[in-house]
Structures are given as C-alpha cells and as structure tokens.
Amino acid sequence: GQQVMQIPQYQHVQEGEDFTTYCNSSTTLSNIQWYKQRPGGHPVFLIQLVKSGEVKKQKRLTFQFGEAKKNSSLHITATQTTDVGTYFCAGFSDNYGQNFVFGPGTRLSVLP
Amino acid sequence: DAMVIQNPRYQVTQFGKPVTLSCSQTLNHNVMYWYQQKSSQAPKLLFHYYDKDFNNEADTPDNFQSRRPNTSFCFLDIRSPGLGDAAMYLCATSSSFVGNTEAFFGQGTRLTVV
Numbered sequence: 001g002q003q004v005m006q007i008p009q010y011q012h013v014q015e016g017e018d019f020t021t022y023c024n025s026s027t028t029l030s031n032i033q034w035y036k037q038r039p040g041g042h043p044v045f046l047i048q049l050v051k052s053g054e055v056k057k058q059k060r061l062t063f064q065f066g067e068a069k070k071n072s073s074l075h076i077t078a079t080q081t082t083d084v085g086t087y088f089c090a091g092f093s094d095n096y097g098q099n100f101v102f103g104p105g106t107r108l109s110v111l112p
Numbered sequence: 113d114a115m116v117i118q119n120p121r122y123q124v125t126q127f128g129k130p131v132t133l134s135c136s137q138t139l140n141h142n143v144m145y146w147y148q149q150k151s152s153q154a155p156k157l158l159f160h161y162y163d164k165d166f167n168n169e170a171d172t173p174d175n176f177q178s179r180r181p182n183t184s185f186c187f188l189d190i191r192s193p194g195l196g197d198a199a200m201y202l203c204a205t206s207s208s209f210v211g212n213t214e215a216f217f218g219q220g221t222r223l224t225v226v
Binding site: 006013033041044045048088100102 | 151152154155156157160170200204214215216217218219220
C-alpha cells in the first residue's frame with residue numbers, strides 16, 4: 001500500500017487565498033523533504049525537516065514536521081499564480097530501504 | 113548552469129526496440145538515481161548508484177537496466193520497451209546517501225513508445 005500519503009490530491013484556490021497540503025507516513029521518518037514541480041518541469045527541492053516538531057519558513061511558505069515525525073505540512077499564505085504546481089513530500093526512513101519515498105503530490109491551481 | 117543534464121529531452125521509440133537514456137552531472141555527487149514518473153503520479157525510484165554500487169528497487173522490472181561508467185555519467189537502458197513504459201524518466205543526484213541532503217533533478221526525458 002501507499003507508504004507516504006498526501007491530501008488533498010488537488011486544490012484550486014483564488015489568488016490571495018491560503019493553501020495547505022498534508023503529508024502522512026505509515027512509519028516514523030528520519031527526515032522529510034518537500035519538492036515543487038511546475039507543470040512540464042522537474043522536481044525542485046524546497047526544504048528538509050529533521051527534528052520533531054520543527055517549523056521552518058521561507059517567505060510565504062511554512063513547513064512543519066509533526067511531533068511523532070510521521071506527518072508534515074506545507075502552508076502557503078496569500079497564494080500567487082507563481083505558486084502553481086505539484087507539491088511533493090518525500091519521506092526518508094530505514095523502513096523505506098534507506099531511500100526517499102515520494103508522496104503522490106498535491107496539485108495546486110491558483111485562479112487570478 | 114545546468115548541473116544535472118538529461119539527453120534527449122524527448123525520445124520516441126518503437127515497441128520492443130531497445131532505447132538508452134543518458135544523464136550527466138557536474139556536481140561530482142556520489143549518488144545518482146533514476147526515477148520513472150507517469151502522468152499525475154509521484155516519481156517512482158527504479159534504482160540508484162552509490163559510487164559504483166548498484167541498488168535495484170525490488171519492484172523494478174528486469175526490462176530496466178542501468179550503467180554508470182564513471183562519476184559523471186549514468187545511463188538507463190530499456191531492453192524491450194512496452195506501451196506501459198511511456199513516462200517521464202528523471203535522473204537525480206545527491207552528495208550523500210544518508211538521506212540528509214537534497215536531490216538535484218535533471219529536466220527529464222519524456223519517452224513515447226509507438
């Protein structure tokens with residue numbers, strides 16, 4: 001079954017609205033990474049979270065790692081059309097064979 | 113400057129005709145990965161190299177092979193492409209295998225099987 005899950009699968013927002021995507025792992029993670037893939041593009045690294053309960057911010061993006069290190073979230077404040085794309089979390093765990101396992105992604109559309 | 117370069121960007125091959133996709137990197141990273149990404153899905157790891165050590169994912173079909181002749185280059189060989197192998201193939205590198213460094217992805221090769 002799916003080891004790393006993300007919800008929602010799709011999200012349509014009006015420009016200026018906030019957006020959140022949630023990532024859940026079936027096992028405790030050593031760390032988690034977030035990537036953004038623009039339509040027709042390739043995944044681009046955004047951030048890595050390592051510590052339990054860690055919160056990191058990049059301008060309008062806020063990333064959080066759960067206390068149990070099994071879930072994470074990405075929140076975008078006041079979305080812009082440049083935020084359009086698919087956001088993937090990728091979890092790293094010894095239980096995943098020492099590799100990152102990507103979640104299915106959340107595709108964000110921003111209506112101007 | 114591009115750091116992970118994949119060639120070609122688009123590849124059309126005939127059903128059953130062997131095809132090779134290439135990846136090169138200027139980052140001198142130890143680890144190189146090949147992912148398969150189908151439309152609207154997550155990248156799926158096929159295999160990776162740590163230096164010359166090859167690691168195959170358990171569910172990667174035998175139809176997929178890889179070569180890494182040196183640090184800079186890595187190839188994906190599909191021996192007998194089927195229609196189900198049509199996908200974007202992404203090469204990525206990272207400096208470490210311990211899971212605490214980011215992966216740098218190439219632009220991908222979109223494979224069409226006719």
